Amino acid sequence: MKFKKKIKPYSSAAGGWDSIKSTARFVFDSHAGFKSIRSLLNINKNNGFDCPGCAWGKDNKSTFDFCENGAKAVAWEITNKAIDRTFFSKNSVKFLCNQSDHFLEYQGRLIEPLYYNSQNDHYEYISWKNAFQLISKHINAMDHPDQIELYTSGRTSNEAAWIYQLFGRMLGTNNFPDCSNMCHEASGIGLNLSIGVVKGTVNLNDFDNSEAIFVFGQNPGSNHPRMLHSLRRAFDKGAKIVVFNTLRERGLERFSDPRKPIEVITPLHRIINSAYYQPNLGGDMAVVRGIVKCLLEQHRSTKIFKKGGIFDIDFIKNKTYGVNDYFKVIDNTNWDQILLQSGLTKEQICEAASIYYNAKKIICTWGMGITQHKHSVNTVREIINLQLLFGQIGRKGAGLCPVRGHSNVQGNRTMGINEKPDIIFLNALEKYFKFKPPQSKGHNTIEALNAMIKGKIRVFISLGGNLVAAAPDSIYAKQAFSRCGLTVHISTKLNRSHLVPGKESLILPTIGRTEIDKTINGNQFITVEDTFSMVHSSQGKCKPLSKKQRSEIAIISELAYQVLGDDKIKWNDLANDYNLIRKQISEVIPGFTELTNKSSVFKGFYLKNKASKHIFNTLSKKAQFSSAVLPKTLFANLDLEVQFTLQTLRAHDQYNTTIYGFDDRYRGIYGQRNILFININDINTLGFKEGQYVDIETIWNDGIIRSIKKFKLVAYNIPIGNLAAYYPETNVLIPMDSFGDYSYTPTSKSVPVRLKLSE
Ligand SMILES: Nc1nc2c(c(=O)[nH]1)N[C@H]1C(S)=C(S)[C@@H](COP(=O)(O)OP(=O)(O)OC[C@H]3O[C@@H](n4cnc5c(=O)[nH]c(N)nc54)[C@H](O)[C@@H]3O)O[C@H]1N2
Ligand SMILES: Nc1nc2c(c(=O)[nH]1)N[C@H]1C(S)=C(S)[C@@H](COP(=O)(O)OP(=O)(O)OC[C@H]3O[C@@H](n4cnc5c(=O)[nH]c(N)nc54)[C@H](O)[C@@H]3O)O[C@H]1N2
Numbered sequence: 001m002k003f004k005k006k007i008k009p010y011s012s013a014a015g016g017w018d019s020i021k022s023t024a025r026f027v028f029d030s031h032a033g034f035k036s037i038r039s040l041l042n043i044n045k046n047n048g049f050d051c052p053g054c055a056w057g058k059d060n061k062s063t064f065d066f067c068e069n070g071a072k073a074v075a076w077e078i079t080n081k082a083i084d085r086t087f088f089s090k091n092s093v094k095f096l097c098n099q100s101d102h103f104l105e106y107q108g109r110l111i112e113p114l115y116y117n118s119q120n121d122h123y124e125y126i127s128w129k130n131a132f133q134l135i136s137k138h139i140n141a142m143d144h145p146d147q148i149e150l151y152t153s154g155r156t157s158n159e160a161a162w163i164y165q166l167f168g169r170m171l172g173t174n175n176f177p178d179c180s181n182m183c184h185e186a187s188g189i190g191l192n193l194s195i196g197v198v199k200g201t202v203n204l205n206d207f208d209n210s211e212a213i214f215v216f217g218q219n220p221g222s223n224h225p226r227m228l229h230s231l232r233r234a235f236d237k238g239a240k241i242v243v244f245n246t247l248r249e250r251g252l253e254r255f256s257d258p259r260k261p262i263e264v265i266t267p268l269h270r271i272i273n274s275a276y277y278q279p280n281l282g283g284d285m286a287v288v289r290g291i292v293k294c295l296l297e298q299h300r301s302t303k304i305f306k307k308g309g310i311f312d313i314d315f316i317k318n319k320t321y322g323v324n325d326y327f328k329v330i331d332n333t334n335w336d337q338i339l340l341q342s343g344l345t346k347e348q349i350c351e352a353a354s355i356y357y358n359a360k361k362i363i364c365t366w367g368m369g370i371t372q373h374k375h376s377v378n379t380v381r382e383i384i385n386l387q388l389l390f391g392q393i394g395r396k397g398a399g400l401c402p403v404r405g406h407s408n409v410q411g412n413r414t415m416g417i418n419e420k421p422d423i424i425f426l427n428a429l430e431k432y433f434k435f436k437p438p439q440s441k442g443h444n445t446i447e448a449l450n451a452m453i454k455g456k457i458r459v460f461i462s463l464g465g466n467l468v469a470a471a472p473d474s475i476y477a478k479q480a481f482s483r484c485g486l487t488v489h490i491s492t493k494l495n496r497s498h499l500v501p502g503k504e505s506l507i508l509p510t511i512g513r514t515e516i517d518k519t520i521n522g523n524q525f526i527t528v529e530d531t532f533s534m535v536h537s538s539q540g541k542c543k544p545l546s547k548k549q550r551s552e553i554a555i556i557s558e559l560a561y562q563v564l565g566d567d568k569i570k571w572n573d574l575a576n577d578y579n580l581i582r583k584q585i586s587e588v589i590p591g592f593t594e595l596t597n598k599s600s601v602f603k604g605f606y607l608k609n610k611a612s613k614h615i616f617n618t619l620s621k622k623a624q625f626s627s628a629v630l631p632k633t634l635f636a637n638l639d640l641e642v643q644f645t646l647q648t649l650r651a652h653d654q655y656n657t658t659i660y661g662f663d664d665r666y667r668g669i670y671g672q673r674n675i676l677f678i679n680i681n682d683i684n685t686l687g688f689k690e691g692q693y694v695d696i697e698t699i700w701n702d703g704i705i706r707s708i709k710k711f712k713l714v715a716y717n718i719p720i721g722n723l724a725a726y727y728p729e730t731n732v733l734i735p736m737d738s739f740g741d742y743s744y745t746p747t748s749k750s751v752p753v754r755l756k757l758s759e
């Protein structure tokens with residue numbers, strides 16, 4: 001595919017004809033022929049496969065339920081292009097290191113196991129048998145089970161995640177760093193502290209019944225395009241859509257439904273928001289605090305005339321704890337601080353408050369703009385506070401909705417991919433499988449990388465994902481990998497992590513969601529859980545490219561068998577019949593009894609959410625208001641004046657570290673990615689000109705220089721002092737010790753930087 005460099009503001013709505021054109025382009029480029037069309041028709045169908053694109057729920061209201069970016073994800077996976085030992089004999093790792101992320105994945109699917117030959121710097125074919133022997137040898141040589149890191153990326157099925165965590169815990173470790181650590185960790189922690197669950201409280205139908213939807217810090221136009229249908233339907237029914245986003249994102253402004261021909265061929269697109277506010281990066285806690293301050297004033301004044309004021313006093317009294325402390329903290333937060341931090345005016349904040357007040361049923365959704373800051377847990381809790389004041393949780397058409405990223409990242413956590421598992425889960429494992437799971441906390445992603453850099457980790461296994469590229473502080477992350485004894489990547493495509501081998505390294509090729517997973521017991525299906533806690537089946541329809549590719553379940557169970565034997569668990573039986581895995585899950589994890597019922601699983605079933613029934617499993621057994629003060633600074637350990645804060649985000653043509661192409665259509669960027677979005681006034685203040693190139697350097701206090709060169713200045717609708725550039729090119733700028741309080745999530749949305757013109 002050709003990528004022409006151009007910068008031209010995008011004038012159309014999100015969706016529409018361009019979306020169809022783009023889908024066709026990527027499908028055509030996949031070199032998969034008819035297979036691709038058939039695959040697209042099977043996305044999110046009851047007997048089809050779950051879209052690997054994102055975690056948004058299945059919408060049974062239309063004949064086809066995929067979007068442009070879901071189609072890209074599928075086209076990317078089902079390509080007929082493949083790379084084998086010949087490719088690797090031609091290309092050394094050193095050569096591949098100098099290629100772009102797009103180049104690496106674009107070469108095609110991995111189809112045979114590979115071993116890194118450090119003598120000649122090439123990957124070479126290795127048999128599965130020898131690969132497993134090598135891994136077992138390294139694991140058996142460990143002095144302690146915590147010398148292994150078992151990383152997971154959220155595409156993995158429930159079944160694979162289940163046996164993976166079982167393998168790790170039987171080995172004796174809770175070292176399960178995962179992509180969630182870098183993603184929605186703050187949501188899980190905040191929700192758990194406030195309302196005793198780790199998941200959102202709404203379902204897809206709530207969007208059709210809500211009167212207002214507050215969307216904080218997320219870009220559904222690119223990252224959850226199917227969410228636009230829900231927003232649009234709600235908007236058409238009269239709901240107010242209120243957006244808080246540092247950038248003007250086209251998908252949150254105008255949308256024409258590519259599934260409606262009339263909207264595609266005419267300018268019948270719709271505006272889909274009622275109000276659009278652009279807070280400073282990290283300013284949302286101050287925004288919500290401001291909203292509550294307005295409402296509290298109103299509450300107190302109406303209390304005089306109307307019994308009880310505007311808040312849901314019954315709910316607050318009976319179901320919550322800590323409101324008085326929260327009110328105290330609201331009173332002690334002055335408007336100057338709120339306005340400075342939020343970057344909004346008091347009028348804007350009070351306007352948002354009044355929209356909130358005038359609706360009865362309100363959903364708050366959020367994404368990475370909320371979770372990737374230092375004070376993210378407190379920000380999530382502030383959003384929950386607002387919802388608690390009006391008793392929004394558990395009401396039809398209302399509640400809390402963290403919009404998860406990877407298609408099964410929520411399911412992975414439910415299955416126990418968690419470095420800090422709760423004791424009830426561990427006890428249930430112990431009782432069922434008759435072994436003592438490790439009780440001490442394992443490593444999250446940052447802790448894993450820190451242990452790796454100290455040379456403490458002998459084996460790193462990656463079940464999907466691309467941690468070298470997704471992690472902060474890229475140079476440090478690479479060093480960390482190179483100090484492991486053995487790195488093992490179970491992957492579909494070649495990526496940056498494969499190019500940073502430990503002392504030894506393996507790449508194991510696996511099949512993906514779109515592919516037929518056949519064992520001696522016939523075709524298998526897997527299950528996943530979406531962001532609304534709906535569990536459903538997924539079954540691929542395409543023939544795998546090679547007989548040497550194995551399913552994730554086959555790979556993990558063989559490994560477990562070789563390392564642990566089959567005294568306690570018949571791993572090979574599990575590998576051949578996934579129903580046996582589902583049986584275990586259904587008997588160990590509460591709420592999963594339907595998992596063994598095929599028709600329930602094909603239709604999808606809902607995992608109950610206690611908070612939405614007003615059962616709050618918190619310390620006080622009530623929903624807890626948080627009374628945190630606003631943060632003093634966005635940056636850990638930093639007293640310096642910072643002129644610019646940088647957020648690192650996704651372009652339209654990428655899936656995390658997978659770069660499908662070099663366009664970011666809705667932001668008017670074509671054929672390039674080294675772009676820095678900046679306010680025109682900042683360009684002028686610096687005495688720079690639009691289109692010039694700048695070097696970006698992190699301001700930090702450890703003496704390490706973190707910088708990237710030659711990023712093109714693009715004037716954009718973004719508040720003064722705020723910058724944006726794409727991930728993963730910018731990950732090198734994020735210090736490893738810059739992470740969220742309690743969450744350990746890298747502060748990918750608030751990096752303090754300075755700029756200078758490139759030479
Ligand atoms: N096509 C596609 N789909 C994806 C992904 C992908 O890469 N490509 N990734 C998947 C994954 S793993 C995830 S986690 C999700 C990510 O989905 P998003 O959460 O949408 O992720 P980002 O692209 O990082 O976008 C962050 C958005 O928040 C805004 N923002 C940033 N900081 C702030 C802030 O401080 N305050 C406010 N109010 N706004 C802010 C940015 O301007 C941007 O619009 O998408 C999932 N779906
Ligand atoms: N600066 C910055 N850094 C970030 C973020 C950010 O916003 N800014 N976002 C963070 C977030 S939210 C996330 S979730 C992480 C993502 O981190 P990861 O989940 O680790 O990264 P991905 O890019 O999703 O992983 C892509 C690789 O997964 C493999 N793969 C794809 N499908 C499959 C499959 O079905 N099975 C297997 N086994 N492998 C498969 C392919 O080989 C592909 O190269 O990045 C985080 N890093």
Ligand SMILES: [Mo]
Nearest residue numbers: 183184405406
């Ligand atoms: Mo994510």
